[in-house]
Amino acid sequence: MHNILANLVSVEWIIYIASFGLILTGLFIVFTDKNLIKIIIGLDMAETGVNILIVAAGYIKGNTAPIFSKASLTPAQMTDPVPQALVLTSIVIGFGVTALALALVVRLYQKTGSLDVSKIRGLKW
Amino acid sequence: MRKIVGLLLIFGFGFYLVTIIGPVVFPSSTGEKASVGVEVLKNEVAEVGAANTVTSVVVLYRGFDTLGEVTVLFLAALGLTLLMKGEKHLQAKLFDESFILKTGSYLLFPFMILFGMYIIVHGHLTPGGGFPGGVIIATGYFIIVMTSDVVRLREGLVSFLEGLAGLTFIGLGLVGLFKPADSFLFNFLSKGTFNTLLSAGIIPFIYAAIGIKVGSELTGAVGNMFFSPYGRQKDA
Numbered sequence: 001m002h003n004i005l006a007n008l009v010s011v012e013w014i015i016y017i018a019s020f021g022l023i024l025t026g027l028f029i030v031f032t033d034k035n036l037i038k039i040i041i042g043l044d045m046a047e048t049g050v051n052i053l054i055v056a057a058g059y060i061k062g063n064t065a066p067i068f069s070k071a072s073l074t075p076a077q078m079t080d081p082v083p084q085a086l087v088l089t090s091i092v093i094g095f096g097v098t099a100l101a102l103a104l105v106v107r108l109y110q111k112t113g114s115l116d117v118s119k120i121r122g123l124k125w
Numbered sequence: 126m127r128k129i130v131g132l133l134l135i136f137g138f139g140f141y142l143v144t145i146i147g148p149v150v151f152p153s154s155t156g157e158k159a160s161v162g163v164e165v166l167k168n169e170v171a172e173v174g175a176a177n178t179v180t181s182v183v184v185l186y187r188g189f190d191t192l193g194e195v196t197v198l199f200l201a202a203l204g205l206t207l208l209m210k211g212e213k214h215l216q217a218k219l220f221d222e223s224f225i226l227k228t229g230s231y232l233l234f235p236f237m238i239l240f241g242m243y244i245i246v247h248g249h250l251t252p253g254g255g256f257p258g259g260v261i262i263a264t265g266y267f268i269i270v271m272t273s274d275v276v277r278l279r280e281g282l283v284s285f286l287e288g289l290a291g292l293t294f295i296g297l298g299l300v301g302l303f304k305p306a307d308s309f310l311f312n313f314l315s316k317g318t319f320n321t322l323l324s325a326g327i328i329p330f331i332y333a334a335i336g337i338k339v340g341s342e343l344t345g346a347v348g349n350m351f352f353s354p355y356g357r358q359k360d361a
Binding site: 015016020023024027028031032053056057058059060065066067068069075078079080081082083084085088089091092093095096097099100103104106107 | 127128130131132134135138139142143146147151158159161162163165166167170176177178179182183186187190191194197198200201202204205208209250251252256319320346
């Protein structure tokens with residue numbers, strides 16, 4: 001914790017504020033909102049926050065993307081490629097999940113005529 | 126009441142996040158990468174020969190994982206198709222397309238396809254690759270479907286391309302098993318000249334297969350939403 005408080009404006013602060021803010025806002029929407037589409041948007045926001053956290057973890061200030069496009073570039077000048085590859089996978093999976101969830105919501109709306117979670121019957125378990 | 130409980134839960138989870146992730150020292154503060162990243166960056170050019178290190182991680186070092194990712198995307202598209210096929214209200218004409226919109230979409234379409242192909246083919250040299258390129262191609266098709274009702278989707282062709290691309294990915298991986306290395310997705314082709322289009326062995330071919338698969342999958346999903354099995358409704 002002390003190294004966060006030491007320098008107020010640094011990359012860590014961007015990571016913490018952006019990613020934690022998005023994760024917590026998204027989860028708050030999921031917990032409190034009743035509209036199904038808004039819940040999906042909240043899930044998407046939380047996912048974006050997690051992606052920012054992972055990709056920012058591999059970032060080093062002043063370094064370039066891990067692409068050897070010029071012969072003069074050395075590995076020491078580059079950022080970490082592994083988190084970026086992980087986030088690439090995560091974005092694609094998130095896209096698929098969102099599309100499927102929205103399709104389910106469309107079907108549910110046709111069946112029940114409502115997007116309100118608390119009004120939809122048959123969800124009791 | 127609901128909001129208060131939600132806020133309490135959020136504060137609890139936020140406290141948990143800060144206590145867990147707060148003490149973790151990120152490379153951004155120390156300037157040193159994690160050991161895996163250092164190893165990959167050091168050996169990647171000699172081992173794989175792709176200019177884009179992220180692509181080599183995605184397609185070769187974690188190639189099996191990417192196969193799973195493609196499978197998840199396939200399942201999502203399949204579920205979308207099953208749920209949305211022949212939607213009545215989507216088949217209705219969305220709006221009366223204006224002349225400018227229609228002509229603009231026709232004008233844009235070939236360039237979007239070309240750009241998507243460029244992104245796919247240069248996946249191992251520049252940022253991009255099969256996934257973004259496939260999405261761009263599907264977007265081009267989506268625009269033309271939204272603005273005009275002349276274009277018909279040939280579902281058989283799309284399914285055929287999708288299956289062929291998936292089989293190419295798995296087939297290229299399986300060929301690696303017969304070679305001396307005996308490993309799935311072994312890079313059996315020659316590495317070629319570094320930083321050219323035909324370099325890095327099987328990476329361009331696998332990424333092209335992924336691009337075709339993603340593009341045809343999403344095109345099929347979009348098409349299935351707008352067309353019933355008997356074609357788009359004429360009147361509506």
